[in-house]
Each structure stands twice: as C-alpha cells, then as structure tokens.
Amino acid sequence: MTLPANAQHALDAFSAAEGWENRARLLMQWGAQALPELPEALRDEAHRVAGCETAVWLNVEVHDERLRLQAASDARLIRGLLAVLIARVNGLDREALKGIDIHAWFDQLGLARQLSPSRTNGMNAVWQRILTASR
C-alpha cells in the first residue's frame, strides 16, 4: 500500500532522526507546520476529545468520501503527534481507513510508546474518535 505523500514525508523525516531529542524536535516542527489547525471557534465541548488530560480538539468531516481532519492542542508535542497521525489518514476513504494499523504507524516513526494505554496524551482517544466519527 502506498502512503499518502504527507505520511511518506513524515516517515522519511522520522526514520532519519536519531534519539528522542531529535524526534521531539521533529514533532514540534510538524506540530507547528503540518497540523491542519482546527479554527479557534470550533474548539468547544463538542469537539473536545474526552480522555485526554491535555485539551485536544478534533473535527472529523467526510468530503467526497474522503476524510478531512482538523485538530488543535496547546501542547506542542501533542500537536506533533496529532500532525503525524493526521498525515497518515487524511484524505483516505472509509475502506482505506479500516486497513490502517495505527500502532504500526507510530512504531515506524519511533513513537510507539506514545500510544501505550497508560499515556494520558490521549492519542488512543483521538484515534477512537476518528474511527467512530468516520463510520
């Protein structure tokens, strides 16, 4: 399966990064530059992802059968995690979304630990919400 172009960029960049510091720097860069930002006006209770200690807002829309995601968070590294998550699934149709193994994706980026159930960063909750909302 070919990756969306943005996902391929992420994979190239993160595979080349060594050590947690470089990965963290990349995450911050992706969070600042590549996150489809949810407009301020939509950061309300309805868009807030429950289950994150840190406030995370997410909007899932489907246009012409394609997923369109926007997200926001005040935490820079969380924004980065959201950006690489969204890079993997944005623009996919429902069928393609079903085939995504999100753990494998984070693992490829060297970020597997960020999806562990004990994390309060909420990436698991975000992923569940994407799946539910796109059904």
Place this chain on the structure above:
Amino acid sequence: MLPSPWRPDFPALSVMEAAGLTYLDSAATAQKPQSVIDALTGYYTAGTANVHRAGHAVGERVTEAFEATRGTVARWMGAADPAEIVFTRNATEAFNLVAYGLEHRFSAGDEIVISALEHHANLLPWQQLAARSGLTLRVLPLHESGHVDLEQAATVIGDRTRLLAVSQLSNVLGTWQPVQDLIALARQQGALTVIDGAQGAVHQRPDVHALGCDFYVFSGHKLYAPEGVGVLYGRTEALAYLRHWQYGGEMVRHAEYHRADFNPAPLGFEAGTPAIGAVLGLGAAIDYLFRLDPAGVRAHEAALLETLLRGLRTREDVQVLGSPDAALACFTVADVHATDLAYALSEQGIAVRAGRHCATPLYQHLGASGAIRVSLALYNDTEDLDRFFRALDKALNLLK
C-alpha cells in the same frame, strides 16, 4: 550526596535503576520492601485459606494472622481497639463506605465541609451524597501557601455543619493541613470528622487518639504495602453510626430468606472475601516501618524535599505550587506545557506525574491547566534528584 540507608530494602529500586528509570512518583504508589514481598510469597507458599469461616487448621492460622494485622494497624495508628480498624479495598472505598453509611443521619439543609484541595476520592462521595440528600457542600478556602485558612474556616464551620472531611497532607501542594484545629472547630459544632490520611500517613505516623478525629482513612499501596487494601479507622462510637452498605458473606450474623441481621464493625463492613494477602502484606509493611528510626526517616525526607525545592526555585521560569512542607512538589514552567515537559522527562526515564492529580477543582482554583509532580519516598536519594534536574534542564533547553 545524600544516600538513603533504606534503599537496599527495596529491590525494585535497583531493578529500575538498571533499566535507566528514576522513580519519583511515590505519591501515586510506592515501591515495596523485600519484607512485604516475602510476606506475600510466604502466605501463598504456606497455604491459603479463607478467613473467619473455615474450621480447619489452615483457616485458623490465616485468620489469626489476618486479625493480628488488624491489631498491628490499630497499634501503629493509636487506635484504642483493633475493632476500630475496618479493611477496605483502598482509601476511595473507605470514603464511600462512610458517605453511604452516614447518609441516614443527614437531612436537607445540613452542611458538609471539605477543603479546596481535596482529592476526588474525598470530594465526590460527599458531593454526590449532598446531591442525593439535599445537603450543602461547603469548601474551605486556602491561603496562598496552600494551607486551609483557619480564620475563614471558623466562619464556614457552623451550627449546620454535620461533617468535616479534610486531607491531612495535600497530594498536590505537599502542605500539612491544620487538621487538629479544624477537628476542634468541627467538634465544637458536634460535627463528625473524617481525615484523608492517604498521603499523610506515609510521612508521619498517624495518632488518631491525639488527633481526636472520628474517622481516618488511608491506602496500603502508598504505604509500601500491596494494592487492594485500605484502612478505615473509626472511633467505636462513630463506627456505630454507620449503616451497613454492602451485603453478603462475612458481614452477616444470621440470615433467613426474608430477613437477616448483621455483624457490627469491623466485620459488618467487610462483606465478602477480603484481600487476605494484601492485608498480611500491609502488616509486614507496618512491621517494617516499626523497625525504622522515625526521626531519621523524617530528616532524610526533609533534606530531599529541601534539595528538590532549592533546585526548582533556582531555575528561571519554574513556579512551584504553594509552599510544600513534605513529600512532594508540583511545578509549572512559564510558556512550557506540562504535558510537553512530562513527555520529555519520560523519554529520559524520569517517572513523575503530569496533569491535575485527581484534584481538578483545585487546579481550576489555582488557574493552572496542569503541573508536574515530583514525589519522594524514604528510598529516594539526591542522586535521583540530580538525574531529575539534569533531565529537566535538557527538557527545558529543548522546549523553550
């Protein structure tokens, strides 16, 4: 360099150290000394049995050990009688037991008083009781330092107050609360008193007799004992106010199809098979604490906290919440999100806690979205703090 003479008693510390992990999250749950692990292994190896029921020799031996632990706990915390010690699953269950057990004594318009810094465990059972019974929940305000304001407390605690439930040591601010004075205020009004000792009991051996409280609550797992056991101390007269709340085996004295009567405390509040192994482990943990020099432990923990606070305060932009007296400190850093900081610390093997520490209303009150909590136990040393500060500097360097 301040080594901990008790560190070698805790095998997990060297295992974690070998894995590059620094454990500074003991306020969430503590590591266990070898003697507690041995007690658990010994119990399961020598043969388990259910307590209070079996007529056989194994059952007798286990029941004896179980009841002896009740005696150990009673002696340790200054209770007058082992029957004043009820084993629960944890502190949370103890608060719920008291809230449900006392429900019948309160009526609409009565007031329950808590403080602004309570853990959810000592907030929600009262909040929900108030909602069920039309009571008013009143909240004691804090000084800037993170201590309950006694002057204001004297005006909040009044003739409608029926119950006061406050924490002895804050799990967010690390502040010892003036519980003695608060208990006196409540008693003047004839109110019952509940002390949350979940953090306090770990850093100062409780003396319920001196405190004069009606109930005192703590969890085994923070006190170097296994999870699955908590303690509700209740003064004999106060325990008698409680209605039974969970029904089943062990707590019943006589049962027929259509009626039953029940045991008094403590067994009447221990429905079903208790966490026998965990209770025996708690006994071993307290035996362990009995063997330590309390002044030595206190001095060690005080020196660690001082080192921690000094290190935090000398760093620019680091803001410590309140004025911690013991055990832990929470801090924020200007323009750095606590979650990002936690991420960077965790990547470096530092186990601290980020978030709101089960005290969301307190954080709303402080106007902070979250903080990092560094918490200490008797097995920590300054080496742990050095590693923490090196990691913190690296993290700040990256995030700023």
